[in-house]
Amino acid sequence: MPFSRFDPEATPTARIGLGLAAVGRPGYLTLGRDRDLPADRTPEALRERSHRLMDAARAAGVRYFDAARSYGRAEEFLAGWLAARPDAADQVIGSKWGYTYTAGWRADAEVHEVKDHGALTFDRQYAETRALLGDRLDLYQIHSVTPESPALNDPAVLDRLAGLAAEGVTVGLSTSGPGQADAIRAALEVTVEGRPLFGAVQSTFNVLEPSVGPALAEAHAAGLTVIAKEVMANGRLAPPVAPPALRRVAAEHGVGTDAVALAAVLRRPWTGLALSGAATVDQLTSNLAAADVRLTEEQLDRLTRLAEPPAAYWARRSALPWR
Template identity: 55%
Template sequence: MNRLGLGLAALGRPAYINVGRSELPPSRSVDAMRDASWAVLDAAYEAGVRWVDVARSYGLAEEFLAGWLASRSPDDVTVSSKWGYAYVGDWRLDAAVHEEKSHTLDRFRTQWGESSALLGSHLALYQVHSLTPDSPLFDDPALQDALAALPVRVGFSTSGPGQADVVRRALALERHGVRVFTAVQSTWNILEPSVGPALAEAHEAGAHVLVKEGMANGRLAVEPPEPVAALARSLGVGPDAVALAAVLAQPWAETVLSGAAGTQQLASNLVAAGIGEVDLPSLAEPAAVYWKHRSALAWA
C-alpha cells in the first residue's frame, strides 16, 4: 500500500468529471460530502494508505482533510496539494463554471497561504496545478523564485496531449543553479500512456512521480475495454483494480492515486496492490483523441 495514495477531487466538491460516482451521498450537501470524505479517509488509513492529494480547486477538500487530520491526529500522513485553480462553482451541480485557472505570483501567494494554514506540517508537496505549455510560469522568474523558496517540496501536475513536453521543460527549470521542481504528477493510464517515457526520465533524474487518473476518470471502471474486463473476470477482481495494477507495474510510478468516491470503490481500487504484473494488449488511444474525449466529460 505504500505506493497507493488517495486523491480527493471527487469528494471535495459536489460536481466533477469522473464517471461512476453513484456512491456519493444523494444530497451532496457540504455536511454529507464531509462525512463521505472522512469515511473514505478512515478506510484508506485503516488499509495502510498514507498519501493524500488535494488542491485549492477541489471545493472544500483541503478543509475536509484538515478537519480529519485534526480529529484523528495521525503523524504519518503525507499530503500533497496544488495551487493555480480556484473553485468558483458555489457548491452547485449546475454551475456554468466550476474552476478558474491563473498561474500568477499573486494567485500562488494567496493559495499557498490558504493551503499552509489549513494543512500545516502535513503538507509535504505543493504543486502547480495543470501546468501546460502556455503557462506564464515559464516566463516569470519572480514566480519561479517564490516557488523555489518554499519550505516544502515543489512539483507540478500536467494535463493534455503535450504532457511529455511539459514534464521535460519544467524539470529543466533552474533558479540560481537549483532545480525549481523535484516532483511531477501526470495522467497515465492504459488508454493514454504517452507521457510514460518522460516520467521514466523524471524518475531517473530523482523526481518523485505521482500518477493521477489511472482509471481515465472512471472510464476504465464503468466501460472497460474487453481485454480489461476479461482479465478482471479471470482474476476475480474489478476492472478498476486491473487498470490501477497496470499503473503500479510501471517502475517509475512512485505514488499512484485512487480517486475513489466511496468506501466500496476504495476497497475495490486497493485490490490492485496485490495483482502484480498484468498482461494486456496495447489499448492506447491517440493522445489528441483521448484528451478530446476527456474534455467532453460532463460535470455531474
C-alpha cells in the same frame, strides 16, 4: 513527514494514494457519479464521506492524501480529519495551487474553476492552504501545467517556489492535456542555484492514455517522484463500462477492472505513487486490491493495445459533463 522521506514500501498499499477531487465538491468529471454519491451533496455530507474514505485508506496502509485549492472544500475536509487524528502524524499530504474554485457548491455551475498561474494567485492560495493545513503540507504543486503555462518562466513565481523549497516543502507540478510530455521536459530544465526546483510530477497516465510515459521515465531518472493521476480515465476503466480486454484480464485475476487498471500503472518501474479517486469505501477497497495483482508481460501487452491517440483521448475527456 517531509515528502522527500516518503517510503513507498512502508506498507503493501503505500504506493497507492487517495485523491480527494471526487469528494471535495459536489460536481466532477467522472462517469457514474450519480450512482456513487447521494443526491444530497451538502458540505456536511461530503465531509463525512471524505472522512470515512480517509479513515479506510489509512487503516489499509495508504499514506499519501492529495488535495487542491480547486477541489471545493477538500483541503478543509482534510484539515479537519488531521486535527481529529493526532495518531496520523506520518500521513503525507500534498495539495496544489493555480486553479480557483468558482462553482459556489453547485454541480450545475457554468464555470467550476478558473486557472491562473501568476504570482498573486500563488500568494493568495498558498496563504489559504497554510491557514488550513499549517505545517502538515509536505508537497505543493502547480496545478495543471501545460506547455503554454507561464509558470515555468515567471521569475516571480519561480522565486516564490524556491522559497517554498528552502522551507522544506517539496515543490511539484501536475500536468494535463496532450502536451504533458513537453511540460514535464520544460520543468526538468528549471533549476535554482544549479539544482532542480521540482521534486515531484503528477500526470494523467492510464492504459488509454500512456503517451506521457517516456517523459515520466525521464523525470524519475532525474530524481523526481512520479505520481500517476486519473488512472481510471475518469471512470472509463471502472465497472461497468470498462473495455472488454480489461474485463478479461480482471477475470483472470478475480478482481475488478479498476484494480487491474491501477496495477498496470503501478507496474511501471518509474511510478512512485498512483492515485485512487474513489468516491466510496467499496470503490477504495476494490482499488486497493491492485497492490496484490501481478500482471504478466502478456497481460500487460494486451492492455497496452487499448491506448488511444492522445488528441482523441483528451477531446473525449474535455467533452465529459460535470456531474
